[in-house]
Amino acid sequence: MLFQVGGQGTRPTFFEMAAAQQLPASLRAALTYSIGVLALRRPFLHKVLDYEDEFFALLMMILEGHSLRTTDASFSESLYGLRRRAVKIAVNKDNTQMDSGDRLRLSGLEKHQKVLSVAFLVVLPYFKSKLHSIYNKQREAALQATLWGNDDASFGDVDYFDGGETSVARRGLLDPEASNWTRIRKRIEAIIGVCYPWLHAGNEGMTFAYQLLYLLDATGFYSPGLHALGIHVCRATEQELMDTSSRIARIRSRERERLRGPPWLKALQRVLLSCIYTTLDYAQTGLIAAVFFFKMMEWWYQSAEERMSAPTVYPPPPPPPPPKVAKEGIPLPPDRTICPLCSQKRANPSVVVVSGFVFCYTCIFKYISQYKRCPVTLIPATVDQIRRLFHDM
Template sequence: MAEGAHLTSAVGHERPSVFEVLAQESLISTVRPAIKHAVRVAAENRPERFGWLLQHYDEVYTALNFLLEQYYLRKYCATFAENFYSLKRVYGDTPSSSRLPRGVVWKSLFYVVILPYIKQKMDEKFEDLRHVYNTYAGNQEMSRLSKTFVAVYPYVHTVWEGAVLSYQTAYMFGKCDWHSPFLHLTGVTLCNDLEEGDSISSRSTPWQQLSLQEKLVLVVKKLLNFTAVSVSTSLSVGLFFIQFLDWWYTSETSHKSLTSLPVPDPPERDSSSEATQFNICPICHRTRSNDTALSVSGYVFCYPCIYDYVKEYKKCPVTKFPAQTEHLIKLYITAP
């Protein structure tokens, strides 16, 4: 037993548990929606200043995440979440103290940052096309490529999730060295970072015996290390704070009634065309098809019109109240 412990410490790394690898993945999955919620709150309060940030949130987040992950992969041989849980990526038989090759860093960035962005965009595209596909008029107007995408993508998504689940199950039972197929494709293994004391042994010469130039270099190094540790600690604390805000606002808004918004003024009636205005959509100004009500205001629109408008502008076109696509209620009018 003691000999095994000695060998483990000599190698400098060991296989992390399945709870550690799942914990670092859950951290990544909660950061994006938590930050987006904070951006949405800011955009609702200051739409002229933060509206563009909410509209292009995915692209801005991906760019910032790319820079962050690139720094951590080059500096700590791990992503931000992996470094947070004291995990490190090891390439082949190289020691865990060495840096990752440039090609491995770029492949890691692709599977950690770029591929999730593509997957999210495909999910959003599928949801949009599925809503259009479920409407009779939209189904007739869809192209053959869009219909094929709606039919095939659920199977692609199933294969994706099935591969991830298979790797996690095999890793849990010790049958595989990777908990994710993307980590396997990157060519690295994940291990615990057990190295300590490297920076302590770097200064073996007493301070009094150092020259002025060596003292300045040592001070600059300590300042840079302190800055890096401060930034890393601040990001870690900020992540926990963002998760707390996300939980707080979710629990607060989940019980909010639809009547919490002020009652909008009734639409002005035109006595000369009162009979013809009843079935007119306020957006396209044509006779409504596939009637859909917006619950935050009570107005009724064509489903394609109000769905596209709310998805793009996040508000009611008549009352300007904040709205989401889940506030749409389809109406089924039957003859008396």
């Protein structure tokens, strides 16, 4: 199952290397999401989420070790048809100095390079994740200290209101080794909180520099880890892809020949090996399918949330019906420019907001001050509900 992103020759493109590097992060997110959904019905799976880093590191160690052993490539690199090759400098024998006649010679990975590759692919990311979590805890503790003061006691502690002195003294007297270990652990965590940002910034800066140089074709190493191991990632040839299956078959046949013990034990071991081989053969396809399924679910729920959170545009409501003239109210004159109260042309026209009818300001102010209602509709009103109209503006 290979994904070709393009390019010619044995040197992979930048996009192939970037896609191979980002695949483990997508795989972890997919597995975490899937286990989180299953944990809603199976609470015991919450223990897996509590040890998420260890669980994923163990899984990737199995996958990376198997992939490097059989294909000389990491788990994600093998999906893109890439292979790791050891870099050796072939020196021209006629001239002991480095010149244009010297060239790089690529060969298969040695055993120690495979072991170190697993360490760079699994162990270092695991420690980086742990350091990142410790740094986040230290940052939250520092933020809490700035808000509430530097106090280790919390509201849930029994001895909170006495400042925690009794509990601290009791713990120190009963278990001095535990208190010493606690102080050492807090000091180590404080050092990590101070040093981690600089280490992270340096690592990210070096990684960005190598990727930029690789994009500009100035180096053959995509990352500092590959440079430290002396490994180039190359695109596999057709012959190498064809020989992979035969190599895996030879490795498995040798493993079956090494089985020792009575016949029933050998049969049991063969069954276990067959189960392991089947799981490893379909692990790549299954995990990649899980990644695509996770991305599809993420897109689905994100689009659904966007549709639910999007403001709904409703049509404007119809205007309210015009107020009706009361039977006992003052009738309206035929000419709308005439004031119903004084039967003269309106001066300083003003409207009563509760009814919408327009009068002279002086007339309507006197009427509402006396009767507390609109003279046409008899709706209760106050002088504060009179509004001046300006036709000339």
